[in-house]
Amino acid sequence: MTQPAEANSTSLFQVFAHADDDLYFVNPDLYRLLAAGHRVTSVYLTAGEADGRNVDTRDPLREQAPVDFAGYMEARQNGLRAAYATMVLGKREALWVREPVELVPGVAAERCYLSEAPHVQLFFLGLRMADAAHGFPADQPSARLTSLWDGRAARQPTLVAAESELHQPQALGREDVVAALAQLLFYAQPTLLWTMDPDPLHESYDEARGITSSDHADHTATAQFAREALRRHLRAGGRPPLTEHFTGYGNKNWPSNLSERSHALKKSLVDVYAGADGHACAHRYCGDLQLGDGADIRRYGWSTRSRYPQGTQWLHRQTDGRLAAYAVLGDQAAVWTETEAGAGRSRDRSCCPAVTSCRASLSPPTAPAASTWSDCAASRAPRAGSMSKWCACGARRTPAPCCPGSPSATPTRPLATGGAAARSVCPRPWWTRPATSMSSHGTSRWASACDARRRRGSPPGRRSAGAGCRTP
Incomplete structure (x- = not known):
């Protein structure tokens, strides 16, 4: 259905809280960009583990189901990958490569990309709810995305999905999350930034409880994290993207604004995510079964609405x-x-079209070619100064500590292979390195467990072209 993304095509960067937010609140807009072959980088901040029971919420016996937070997280991510594969390739059972990456020192995420369409990438940070209801001691201060953002929680633990290539949870602070998002912005160089509503409409107010928001608190905090990362990206000389904030649960308070055809498309993709599309699932974690075939009863999915319509x-x-x-x-x-x-034709043209092309071609497994970089020093664009520094850095025309792939001029810790020590030199950017685990996770591993089984007998250090896991 799609062709590989051209180097100068639209680059969309999305930041959401949960693994179904873009399906509910952004589609069919996301589908249209993917169908056109544009580059899409999607980031999901939370684990979305809910109560850990992957059973239809309408099932009267669901409370008897065992609690498996990591399993439900895995099921949601599998459902999302199936929905993306359907949007991009027209087939839910497409091959995905799953690999751990270290975004900034001490902050790891799982990256997934389609073997047939590596310009479509999903990143999962896995921040979990830390409270008594989720297995934490009652005397331990609770931590959620909202409290991490506003400073009530110093750090928030992460959850590792059941079949993730990340093997060790982390505890991330607000600065960790912002720095990781800023690094991903630098990597994606987006022309579009989509996230949730940073200031949702209020539904009610009383003196005891205060304001009742029309949206999920995690959606709002996610938008705040995304905006702060964008500010940092712009201060570092990054290209400013066109930013769109999407309404979340507040959609239910407004009339539907989708045609019957658009609504049917949107629902069909949510059904793929929920495992309710009629496919024969032979996998333990095949989608978000909490939704089942009842996705349409959630009225907030009946519309797709910008918070600040143009x-x-x-x-x-x-x-x-x-x-x-x-x-x-x-x-x-x-x-x-x-x-x-x-x-x-416009009078104001983009600085360094060659750099723009190179920036947009950083999808794995292709490494950027130094010969395509240009020097912007002579450009008359207002942002020429910062762009010149960035372009020269990318072309390796300046010595360390100016490191390509770093949003600042500070050396970053390289991705260690086999436990190699960090070095105080410019490391190879993480998106050009082999799919091995980070130094914080010890041993090197292939991009996914099923890939490892397929590759038995392959020489060490080599990867099969197009290898990956099928979405269940």
Whole structure:
């Protein structure tokens, strides 16, 4: 259904709390970008482990089911991968490569990408709910994404999915999450940034409980984390993306704005995620069975709505006949004007088109070619200074500690293979390295357990082309 993403195509970067947020609150917009072959990088901050019972919520006997937080997390991620494979390739049982990556020192995530479409990538951080209901001591301070954001919790533990290549949980602080997102922004170099609503509408207020929000608290905190990471990305000279905030649970308070066809498409993809699409599931973790075939009863999925909808006045004809287009890029006002009336070309062109191409081609397993980088020093664009430093760094025209792939000029710890020690030199960017585990996880492993079984007999240090796991 799709062709490989071109180097200069749209690059979408999404940040969500849970593994179904983009299916409920962004589709069918996400589907259209994927079907067009654009590059998509999606990040999910929480484990989404809920009560750990992967049983339909309408089942009267579900309370008797065993609690398996890691298993339910795995099931949700498998459902999401199946939905993405359906959107991109038209088949739910596509091959995925799963591998651990260290985004910044001490912060690991699992990255998944389609073997047939490596420009589509999913990153899972796995922040879990730390409270008595989830197996933590009652006297231990609780931690959730909202308390991590507002400082009530210093750190929040992570959960490792049942079949993840991450083998060790972490405890992440607010700075860890922001730095990891900033690094991923630097990696994706997005032209579009999509996340949830940072300021959802209020449903009610009383003096005892305060404000009742129309949205899930984790959605709101996720948007705040994404915005803070974007601010850091822009301060480091990153390209400002067009940012869109999507309404979450508050959709249920508004009339449906989708056509019957769009709604049917959206529901069909949620059904794939929930394992309710009629496929024969022979896997233990084949989707979010808590939804079952009841995804449509959740009215917040009946619409797809921007929190800050754009008007129709973004394009104007000036008195001299030239067109002027207006937008907000990374919380900054931007304007493009025609070179002359009827020319159809903008006066303000992107700095370093060669760099833009190279940035957009960093999808694994391809490494960037140094010869495609350009020096922006002579550019007349307002951001030429920071871009020049970044381009020169990418072309390795400056010595250490300026490291390609790092959002700052500070050396980062390399991904160690076989327990190698960290070095104070520019490491190879993590997205160009073999799919091995991080130094914090000890031994080297293949990208997934099922890949390892397929590769028995292969020479050490080599990977099969297109290897991966089928989505159950």
